Amino acid sequence: MSQRVPIRATAKMKELMGFYYMMAKSAENDPNQKIAWITSGGPVEILHAAGVIPIYPENVAAMAGTMKISDEICAIAEEQGFSRDLCSYARTDIGSALSGKGPIMGSASPKPDLLVCCNNICGTVTKWYEELQRIFNVPLIFIDAPFQYGIKDRPEAIDYMEAQLRRMMEQVSEVTGKPFDMDKFMETLELSDRAVKLWREIQDLLQHKPAPMNSFDTFIHLAPIVTLRGTQGCIEYYETLKAELLERIEQGIGTLEKEEYRLGWDNLPVWFKIKFLSERFSQHNAALVVSTYTRSFCYQAEDRDISNPLRAMSADYLAGYINHGLDFRERELTEMVRDFSLDGFVMHSNRSCRAYSFGQYELARTLEDKYGVPVLLIEADQNDTRMWSDEQVGNRIDAFMERVASKKQRNIA
Template sequence: MSEQKTSKELLNELLETHYDNAMKVQSEGKLLAWCTSISPQELLETMDIYAVYPENHAAAIGARKQAPDFINYSESNGYSSDLCSYARVNLAYMDILQSEAGNIPRPDLIFCCSNICNTVLKWYENISKELNIPLIVFDTPFNHQYEVNDQCTQYIKGQLLEAIGKLEQITGRKFDHDRFREVMKISSETSKWWKKASLEAAAKPSPLNGFELFNYMAAIVCARGTVAGRDLYKLWYEELRDKAAKGLGPWKDEDEKYRVMWDGIACWPYLGLTYKTLKKYGINMVTSTYPDSWYIVYDVDDLDGMARCYSSNYVNRNLSFGADNIVDIVNKFSLDGIVFHSNRSCKLMDFRQFEIQRQVEARTGVPSIIFDGDQTDPRAFNPSQFENRIQALVEMMESRR
């Protein structure tokens, strides 16, 4: 009997297999889709269409510090430097098709859900036109009301049904509703384990160093509808639960002094630097707004529920929800502070951030800082500004003790 693998080993294996298979499936006659990170992959999994995620891939390229090569290429083609850097990386990768961070092949179709931003609509509209391939758009209207209203739910459900028809047309195969039920069930289970694992960070000290959350996120994006994904997050949960039961913190060599959340996407090219800077001051980033983003849980066969879930991630909801959500996180995770990433790539997160910060601070008294950065473009981040802001946060957190 072989020794049981750790979740970290499983994660690495899963990602490696994910990218290896991506390069093979088309030669085996399978179709491959490029998808946005929170799209209804259940439909693709059911139709046996292989899904890859350009946002994941762009993040990996960013983390390998290779983004500038791609960004320069896109900008020389006329893409503005003010546009989302994931898009600039991916629109270049579409032509270059070679990166040190692993490769994905050109897609046969695109699966784009606007619940994360309108930017993806434009980005994928361009790829669809350039590669002359079908694009299936799931439009999830921005929820300016607190909940997803009925007309939006019916619209999204209608699009799910229309997409099934389009996929049948593209593949020439009937949609298998039994298989769909199975995938829906697995997808919801994976989401539950992902959330359960991330909630273990509420323990004091937290067994989780939140930068691991950024790493584990890659698989919740690309393996949510698979048994391997579900088992990975179940194992991760068990590991964290056991660690918490033993009272173990995030680091072996350091105690957790302050607990913060990170609002927004990571600065992938500076992942190590931001991690080390926080750790230097004993700050553990215990959570972020990510755990809830992939908490897509609904009853099997409940298409209304599925439609609502895909529109309910926090960036697609109003500011009142955004503020309530962070206040809830502050309380649940006993936070000492908040680090807001003013991410040059993400106007949808940025232009509500000042007001959210004011509301959360007024309601919780927890101090916070905002720093300038970008998810993959290294030019927008300044290490000394970051450290200065973190020092200011430490002072504020300390004065509240």
């Protein structure tokens, strides 16, 4: 059997992320270097422009998940009375903040001087960040992103976002004690824009058959776009990765010995079961080639005004997949089916992320009935291993793949 050809850029990413966390950790005791904790959908460009180091509790929680220490940290939050029904990222983060335990060089994230919370990813973050404020007693900036029910985003919502981002600049400058540098900000927006476009191009390369990497890889290569967008390092990294993927396409290198079936993935990964899932789908010659999750970090508003970068940014932070209703989601999913030649969709009904999982049954029905796309729903959790059973999930995957295979054979015959 041919060995899987590893992606060389992974080593570079580990180096980049390792450096970033080391820098952040060493800044903890430097009173001149400010640190902010921010939600994954938060407007980080303002922080980079002001020289504030951003830390993403969600990213740190996912690291704890892949390192399989999240259960233990969640239990600390549960002991303090946080419900098991609360998002496992929130429990991991709060447990980590309370105990000092975490995945960054064996400990928790460096303490924040500032908290930035944007509710364009879910409502839970609002209360979660209030809890962090209570623990750390530092300023909390809250950006309220109105949920967009229709396909087209509302202009008054963009106005509202823009006003909040302007206010955020003032609030950040109060924390740093320096005036907000507009030129540096425009430069940062430019860098962020380039990184976002690169990240989309990289994912679009997976439309190629065989796909040069799969979604289990994109889950891992997502880290820089989440944490470092707006920096030069982020762009350099994705340029390297893109070049390597183009090379793999040229040489016909895929991720499976034989890529027979192509699938999409919806919702967050099950961080502690990446290997299990990857192997199980590989056994059926199935590659996951696109995910709504990794694409969430490259949404740009459709009619963004590029002559006004702040306005475009305000629109972009409303434009994500999970800040939208079902019509938008249906359109996105069906475009993925078409563009990535998918044979089916796997939906992770994620106990932790209700904002993401809501409507999945309806979307699954729509994909099945309207478009004839087989859908598998897996009940699990992004970070809580107690919600998982190898046997049950494996069985569902096997049954689903038997169905997908027989459907494809029928279509060929």
